[in-house]
Structures are given as C-alpha cells and as structure tokens.
Amino acid sequence: MxxxxxxxxxxxxxxxxxxxxxxxxxxxxxxxxxxxxxxxxxxxxHGDTRITRQAIGEGVEYTPFALRTNAIIEEAEAALGIELLVRCGFVFITRDDLGTAHHGRFGFLAEASRAAMNHGVPHELLDAEELRRQFPQFHGLAGDERAYYEPGGGYLRPxxxxxxxxxxxxxxxxxxxxxxxxxxxxxxxxxxxxxxxxxxxxxxxxxxxxxxxxxxxxxxxxxxxxTVHRQVLHWFSVDDSSCWRPGRSPTYIWVHGLNSAEQFYGFPPLDGAVKIATEQYHVECDPNENMDAPSVEESKMMWHEHAAGRLHGVAPAAVRTATCMYTASPxxxxxxxxxxxxxxxxxxxxxxxxxxxxxxxxxxxxxxxxxxxxxxxxxxxxxxxxxxxxxxxx
Ligand SMILES: Cc1cc2nc3c(=O)[nH]c(=O)nc-3n(C[C@H](O)[C@H](O)[C@H](O)COP(=O)(O)OP(=O)(O)OC[C@H]3O[C@@H](n4cnc5c(N)ncnc54)[C@H](O)[C@@H]3O)c2cc1C
Incomplete structure (x- = not known):
C-alpha cells in the first residue's frame, strides 16, 4: 500500500x-x-546569484510576492545563521522606457516607480549625469539615460x-x-x-x-x-576594482539601445569576477537533453555587444560560463x-x-x-x- x-x-x-x-x-x-x-x-x-528588487517593473502586483519572499528568506537566515540576501542595491537603466520591453513589459521603469510609490519602497530616479556620479563603474552612457535605483534591492544566493x-x-x-x-x-x-x-x-x-x-x-x-530557452551566464574578471566600491556596486539591468536585444544584466564582483548575461527567447531547448556548453564565441559576443566600453575595469576573457533554462510563457x-x-x-x-x-x-x-x-x-x-x-x- x-x-x-x-x-x-x-x-x-x-x-x-x-x-x-x-x-x-x-x-x-x-x-x-x-x-x-x-x-x-x-x-x-543555479549560478551563484539572482537579482532581487522590491518594486517590480514587471507589474506592481508582483511586489507583495517579493516583499514576502524577503521576509521568508530573512527568517531562514536568522534560523540558520547564514546570509542569503545581499542588499547591495539595484539599478534599472533605460533609454526609451516605452519603446523597449524588458520581460515582456513596456514602461518597466514607470511601473517600478509606481510599485515603489504604492508600497513605500525607498528609491531614487536618476538621469545620466547622476548615474555617472553615483556609479562610475558604468561607462559609455549616451546621455539620455534614465534610471530607477533601489538601495534595498540586490541579490539572492539561489x-x-x-x-x-x-x-x-x-x-x-x-x-x-x-x-x-x-x-x-x-x-x-x-x-x-x-x-x-x-x-x-x-x-x-x-x-x-x-x-x-x-x-x-x-x-x-x-x-x-x-517554452524552454537556453541562457548563458558569463563571468569576467575585474582587473581594476577601484570603481566597484563595496556599498556602491549594485546589481543592474541595463537597456542600452532601442532594439530589444540591446540589454543585459549583471552583478557586483564576487571572488574577483563580475557575472553578466543577456536573455534569449528565440531558440528552444529540451530539458531532458544536455545543453550545448557555452562557446568562446558566445562569451566574445557578450563582451563586445554589451560589456565593452560600458563596464569599467573588467577584462575581456571569460573566466567561467554556465548554461541555465528559462521557462517562459507568451x-x-x-x-x-x-x-x-x-x-x-x-x-x-x-x-x-x-x-x-x-x-x-x-x-x-x-x-x-x-x-x-x-x-x-x-x-x-x-x-x-x-x-x-x-x-x-x-
Ligand atoms: C540564467 C537565469 C537567470 C535568472 N535570473 C534571475 C534573476 O536575476 N532574478 C530572478 O528573480 N529570477 C531569475 N531567474 C529565474 C529564476 O531563477 C527561476 O524563476 C527559478 O529558479 C525557477 O524555479 P523553479 O522552482 O520553477 O524551477 P527549478 O529550480 O529548476 O526546479 C525544478 C525542479 O523540478 C525537478 N523535476 C523536474 N522534473 C521532475 C520529475 N519528473 N520528477 C521529480 N522532480 C522533477 C528538477 O529536478 C528541479 O529540481 C533566472 C533564471 C535563469 C535560468
């Protein structure tokens, strides 16, 4: 029985x-x-880190879930005496909030601001000049950027x-x-x-x-x-850490162009390397089959299309890569x-x-x-x- x-x-x-x-x-x-x-x-x-934020640009209705998750995670931290949530801050940078979608959402910055106002989440809205001043590790700003900065955001250790x-x-x-x-x-x-x-x-x-x-x-x-999509994570070593100051190195999503492929996200240095990645929804994969290992070409492309000229003090050769699966709804x-x-x-x-x-x-x-x-x-x-x-x- x-x-x-x-x-x-x-x-x-x-x-x-x-x-x-x-x-x-x-x-x-x-x-x-x-x-x-x-x-x-x-x-x-897997992959060491996941961005977390409280005011959710994907939709204000997600914010209670993020807040409750933080409370459960803090309860686990207290019970086990470990750190699972690192509040290093989070910044969302965009150039055309209405023209470029992130996670299927146009107006991501506006929605995050709305969620922050509705739920009393401390945040700042920054222009390009203020971004440059507060976060000198981000280079190559076009000048028309706008950003949402949440000091209580950061990353979770999955x-x-x-x-x-x-x-x-x-x-x-x-x-x-x-x-x-x-x-x-x-x-x-x-x-x-x-x-x-x-x-x-x-x-x-x-x-x-x-x-x-x-x-x-x-x-x-x-x-x-x-649908299931193969994603690649890349770690690049930091050869000049002077701009990546502790307390001033947030996690980020950076929409740097007007085309939906012109965006990436990343984390502060951990063990001397920064993890960065993009997202793709064109190619599907089978969870029952081993995914292709990331190629050197993929890391080179990641570097040239996103990191080069934008991340200060980061060296071009990837020191580690990993694949991971997104399960996406339309x-x-x-x-x-x-x-x-x-x-x-x-x-x-x-x-x-x-x-x-x-x-x-x-x-x-x-x-x-x-x-x-x-x-x-x-x-x-x-x-x-x-x-x-x-x-x-x-
Ligand atoms: C590269 C990448 C980056 C991401 N970045 C972020 C981020 O920055 N912030 C964020 O909030 N989210 C992020 N996400 C999304 C987040 O990580 C996922 O939403 C979350 O991890 C999904 O968890 P899950 O429990 O649904 O799936 P999983 O954690 O994959 O768990 C599914 C489990 O089901 C088990 N299983 C499957 N089939 C069977 C079976 N037949 N019998 C028994 N067990 C089975 C599997 O073994 C597995 O352990 C990212 C995801 C990826 C891939």
Whole structure:
C-alpha cells in the first residue's frame, strides 16, 4: 500500500523547496520529490546569484510576492545563521522606457516607480549625469539615460536558499525522496497516486513545481503555454576594482539601445569576477537533453555587444560560463493553474526569467492553498484564464 500524505510537492527547486518548508511549518504530512538532489545545476536555479528588487517593473502586483519572499528568506537566515540576501542595491537603466520591453513589459521603469510609490519602497530616479556620479563603474552612457535605483534591492544566493528551505523543512512527518523521478500521476477518488521510478506514494493534493519539465509533465493547455530557452551566464574578471566600491556596486539591468536585444544584466564582483548575461527567447531547448556548453564565441559576443566600453575595469576573457533554462510563457508572466480535470493537482511555473525573487512567497502561497489555509497573496493574477489564452494566440 502506498504511503499517504496530505500534500506531495514534486520538484524541489526554488519554488518547491519553499512550498515544502511552508507545509512543514503548517504541520502537514508532506513529501518532497525530486529527480535530482537539489540544489543542483540542471534546472533554473543555479549560478551563484539572482537579482532581487522590491518594486517590480514587471507589474506592481508582483511586489507583495517579493516583499514576502524577503521576509521568508530573512527568517531562514536568522534560523540558520547564514546570509542569503545581499542588499547591495539595484539599478534599472533605460533609454526609451516605452519603446523597449524588458520581460515582456513596456514602461518597466514607470511601473517600478509606481510599485515603489504604492508600497513605500525607498528609491531614487536618476538621469545620466547622476548615474555617472553615483556609479562610475558604468561607462559609455549616451546621455539620455534614465534610471530607477533601489538601495534595498540586490541579490539572492539561489543554491544556498534552496538548501536552507530543505534543511528547515525537515521534521517528523515531512519526507524527502531525492534522486526520485516522477513518472505519472493517477487521479483516484481516494487520492492522487504518484508513481516514481523508486516508489509509489499517495497524497490528497499535489503541487507540481517541476520548472522546465512542466513542458513535459503538465497537461495541455498548461504545457503548450510554456517554452524552454537556453541562457548563458558569463563571468569576467575585474582587473581594476577601484570603481566597484563595496556599498556602491549594485546589481543592474541595463537597456542600452532601442532594439530589444540591446540589454543585459549583471552583478557586483564576487571572488574577483563580475557575472553578466543577456536573455534569449528565440531558440528552444529540451530539458531532458544536455545543453550545448557555452562557446568562446558566445562569451566574445557578450563582451563586445554589451560589456565593452560600458563596464569599467573588467577584462575581456571569460573566466567561467554556465548554461541555465528559462521557462517562459507568451506574456512572460507566471502560470499557476490547476489541472483542468482535477483541482487537487496544481501546476506552478514561476519563472519566465524573473521568478527567483518571488519563489519563496509563491511556494508558501501554493502550500497554503493546498491545505485550504488563508494566504495574503493573490495567486489568481497568474491564472490561466480563457481571456489570457485568447490574448496570447490572438
Ligand atoms: C540564467 C537565469 C537567470 C535568472 N535570473 C534571475 C534573476 O536575476 N532574478 C530572478 O528573480 N529570477 C531569475 N531567474 C529565474 C529564476 O531563477 C527561476 O524563476 C527559478 O529558479 C525557477 O524555479 P523553479 O522552482 O520553477 O524551477 P527549478 O529550480 O529548476 O526546479 C525544478 C525542479 O523540478 C525537478 N523535476 C523536474 N522534473 C521532475 C520529475 N519528473 N520528477 C521529480 N522532480 C522533477 C528538477 O529536478 C528541479 O529540481 C533566472 C533564471 C535563469 C535560468
């Protein structure tokens, strides 16, 4: 007879590990299942750092998720005596806020400002001259830049955050099945039967947080809505750190041209190197296949098209690279939707390239939903409504 649980969480990355932690705090009988042993480098949650900000340019409605994530992360930091959130500041630089979209959003700077005003997030709006004065590590400004600066933004440490959530989730009544791959779900009147390559379990509710693999595991129309894209991270060494002063080296997104490809994002130096990256949504990849390793050419292109002449004191040869997967919806917003045939199974895709800063709150909210507990966060904003689907395919 299969072991029974109140809730099973499948996929223990950024969202699933946080969901399991929340279920543990609520005293649920829960199991977390992952095909690997998170944190790992085969999904969407690796590469040392993730930008976080509180006033969310992708939409003011995301801000409560970012604020709640910070609170959960701070709770984990206090419980374990570690640092997961580094508040080094965040700056969004653009030249044409209405003409160039970021994460599918035109007017990103205006929306971030609106979110900051609505939620009382300390921030400054800067022109090119003020940007130059405050952040001399950013070179080559055209002069027509405008920027949103949030001193309380910064970065999260993704691998350590997942590890922390899983450590804190452990208690009697909460089981972990690692290196255990979900094969199928069967919806029966007495529970959802979860067949894996090791064992079979049964749960009243299942939360599917399988990231890029939702494209293989979720029913249509959820799977059809999502595409998976290979992204490359590049680290370049800093040979002159005089401009990258501690306390004045924020994370950043820099839209430097009027074409949507003319943007990149980056982090302050860590261990003598800065990590920078772009995003691409043209080429899809298969999460079940190994991605091509980044080529020297890709790093050269990254350097010449974005870093050269813009980042002070950074050397042109990449010292490290990595690949990672974005799971994107057509509008770049999250998709959180129940199985169309049975609301006991919830599919949670919190990625589209900007999910980490919200992941702990999304995980907590879906855990509360599974137990019928109240949550102060509005998950309906990510529902797969007929109107939303119609907009995508219109
Ligand atoms: C390069 C890159 C940069 C990013 N930068 C930022 C950023 O700066 N700021 C930000 O907020 N967000 C950023 N994001 C987005 C953010 O990292 C993701 O939204 C988030 O990590 C997604 O978490 P997840 O839990 O959905 O997926 P994952 O963390 O990938 O977890 C999915 C888990 O499901 C498991 N799984 C899959 N199939 C099965 C199965 N059959 N059985 C059992 N387990 C299974 C996998 O093993 C995996 O552990 C970035 C993403 C990438 C790739």
């Amino acid at each position: 299969a072991k029974g649980y109140d809730v099973a969480v499948v996929g223990l990355g950024a969202v699933g590990s946080a969901a399991l932690y929340a279920l543990s705090k609520l005293g649920a009988r829960a199991i977390g299942i992952d095909q690997f042993a998170p944190p790992h480098d085969r999904g969407s949650s 691998e350590q955050s997942i590890d922390a959530m899983l450590q804190l989730a452990r208690r009697p009544g909460v089981d972990l099945a690692l290196n255990t791959k979900l094969l199928s779900l069967a919806l029966t009147p007495t529970g959802v039967v979860i067949k894996t390559d090791r064992d079979t379990y049964c749960a009243d509710q299942v939360i599917m947080c399988t990231g890029a693999w939702l494209t293989r595991l979720a029913p249509p129309p959820i799977a059809r809505a999502l 509008d770049r917003r999250f998709v959180i939707a129940p199985d169309p045939n049975d609301a006991r199974v919830l599919y949670v895709s919190a990625c589209s390239g900007h999910g980490f800063k919200h992941a702990a709150a999304v995980g907590e909210a879906v855990a509360h939903r599974a137990l019928g507990a109240a949550t102060g966060l509005d998950l309906s904003t990510f529902a797969l409504s007929p109107e939303r689907i119609e907009r995508w395919y219109a």
